[in-house]
Amino acid sequence: MIVTAHRTTAGKPFGTLPDLRVGEHVFVEAGGYVFDYRITRTMTISFRSKRGRALQSLPVPGRPGVVATEPMITLSTCATPEDFAAGNYWTDALGNPEHRIDKIGVLVDVRPS
Numbered sequence: 001m002i003v004t005a006h007r008t009t010a011g012k013p014f015g016t017l018p019d020l021r022v023g024e025h026v027f028v029e030a031g032g033y034v035f036d037y038r039i040t041r042t043m044t045i046s047f048r049s050k051r052g053r054a055l056q057s058l059p060v061p062g063r064p065g066v067v068a069t070e071p072m073i074t075l076s077t078c079a080t081p082e083d084f085a086a087g088n089y090w091t092d093a094l095g096n097p098e099h100r101i102d103k104i105g106v107l108v109d110v111r112p113s
Helices: 049-055 078-087
Strands: 002-004 025-030 033-046 071-076 099-112
Touching: 025 071, 025 099, 033 049, 033 071, 049 099, 078 099
Parallel strands: 002 071
Antiparallel strands: 025 033, 033 099, 071 099
16 A cells, blocks of 8 residues: 655645654554554655656565565655755656655554544
């Protein structure tokens, strides 16, 4: 599953996403359950590249051909501040910057909410 949200606009729901560290937990509430994911790594992709965008949605994000052995989540947001700091002002027709910061997590627990 991939969840994408704004980091610098629209209420900044993923404003602190880049600060998540390996081992930290993210809780997702849906359908009367709380899904507990543990962050396992960070991946940065280029939104300019079809291949880069496809890497986000793989069964094991960023690892083509690898079979998933556990449920995973990709939390994705823009790298606008990092791109601008590097002098990269490219955006697509919708204003999306070139890079995305993705936090990859594995499901460790599910419980009723």
